[in-house]
Amino acid sequence: MKLRFGFWILLAATVVLLPSRSPAPLMYVPGEGWYYEPYGMDAKWQRTRAKDQLEVAEQSFTNKNYKVTLHAAHRVLRVWPLSDYAPRAEYLVARCLETQGKDEAAFNAYQKIIEKYPKSGQFNEVLWREYEIANRFLAGEWFKLWNLIPLYPSMDETAKLYDKIVANGPYSEVAPHAQMRIGAAREKQKNYADAVKAYEKAADRYHDQPVIAADAMYRAGITWEKQADTAEYDQGAAAQAIAAYTDFMTVYPDDKRVELAQKSVVKLKAEQVRGSFQIARFYEKGHKWAGAIVYYNYVLQLDASSPLAAQARQRIEILKPRLTGIPEK
Numbered sequence: 504m505k506l507r508f509g510f511w512i513l514l515a516a517t518v519v520l521l522p523s524r525s526p527a528p529l530m531y532v533p534g535e536g537w538y539y540e541p542y543g544m545d546a547k548w549q550r551t552r553a554k555d556q557l558e559v560a561e562q563s564f565t566n567k568n569y570k571v572t573l574h575a576a577h578r579v580l581r582v583w584p585l586s587d588y589a590p591r592a593e594y595l596v597a598r599c600l601e602t603q604g605k606d607e608a609a610f611n612a613y614q615k616i617i618e619k620y621p622k623s624g625q626f627n628e629v630l631w632r633e634y635e636i637a638n639r640f641l642a643g644e645w646f647k648l649w650n651l652i653p654l655y656p657s658m659d660e661t662a663k664l665y666d667k668i669v670a671n672g673p674y675s676e677v678a679p680h681a682q683m684r685i686g687a688a689r690e691k692q693k694n695y696a697d698a699v700k701a702y703e704k705a706a707d708r709y710h711d712q713p714v715i716a717a718d719a720m721y722r723a724g725i726t727w728e729k730q731a732d733t734a735e736y737d738q739g740a741a742a743q744a745i746a747a748y749t750d751f752m753t754v755y756p757d758d759k760r761v762e763l764a765q766k767s768v769v770k771l772k773a774e775q776v777r778g779s780f781q782i783a784r785f786y787e788k789g790h791k792w793a794g795a796i797v798y799y800n801y802v803l804q805l806d807a808s809s810p811l812a813a814q815a816r817q818r819i820e821i822l823k824p825r826l827t828g829i830p831e832k
Contacts, residue, residue, distance in 0.1 A: 553583035590620035637664040658692035695730040724748040
């Protein structure tokens with residue numbers, strides 16, 4: 504027993520004492536603490552001044568040595584978090600992550616710049632980079648677990664990314680475009696109510712930017728129309744679509760999409776007429792004469808010249824006498 508125990512002690516000591524190359528040796532830096540140094544990495548990347556350390560990160564990024572860039576930039580943030588070089592270091596971290604295809608982590612790193620260094624000279628560039636990341640998710644890029652395992656595309660999460668961009672700078676150059684993309688993400692999600700809200704907000708907030716405002720008003724009409732065209736035709740959404748298109752055509756009569764809006768209004772009104780006529784027929788079959796007459800009259804109000812309008816007049820004349828002294832069953 505003692506012999507066996509001694510053997511294991513000797514074996515353990517041999518393993519510990521034998522020279523070996525660790526793939527990630529544990530390093531200690533006075534004042535910084537312990538960290539793992541990846542094998543093959545140049546250990547000369549550390550500097551004693553923030554400016555010099557950032558220069559290492561900059562040069563490494565230029566040379567596409569993103570591993571060293573991340574270590575050098577992280578050291579600036581860890582050792583000199585309040586220095587003038589910290590915002591740029593955070594930016595290099597985000598750029599490395601984006602280059603490596605870790606878009607969620609990159610977005611979060613860019614967001615740290617906005618939140619921690621709002622006076623950074625790269626504020627607008629950071630917003631645009633966040634926007635481009637969000638665009639990739641809008642195009643179908645999958646969100647990942649631990650930045651490694653693809654999970655799913657999500658228009659809900661994508662809309663939240665755009666929402667952060669708008670919140671970062673509501674009147675920045677990128678904000679109007681991000682606000683419109685919130686609507687686009689909600690449309691893809693088939694969340695038409697929130698899509699309309701996003702477009703209406705864009706039209707209202709950026710009314711002094713005709714290109715954005717016109718597009719927002721037109722998209723609001725399209726979105727209401729999509730809502731109306733769902734499985735069970737939505738009369739209320741159709742009316743909203745007509746109102747949105749009408750507002751668009753009134754405010755921007757010279758827009759090239761006015762003709763398309765007019766065609767949509769004609770189609771929507773025809774659907775409203777058909778829907779109202781069917782409802783009237785439903786009431787009539789149930790011997791609900793008053794209700795039937797209300798909807799036949801609505802057909803006339805919507806389009807007195809439509810083919811169904813003539814039938815509606817005939818049915819009204821037939822049903823009117825039944826209202827006198829004959830209760831509805």
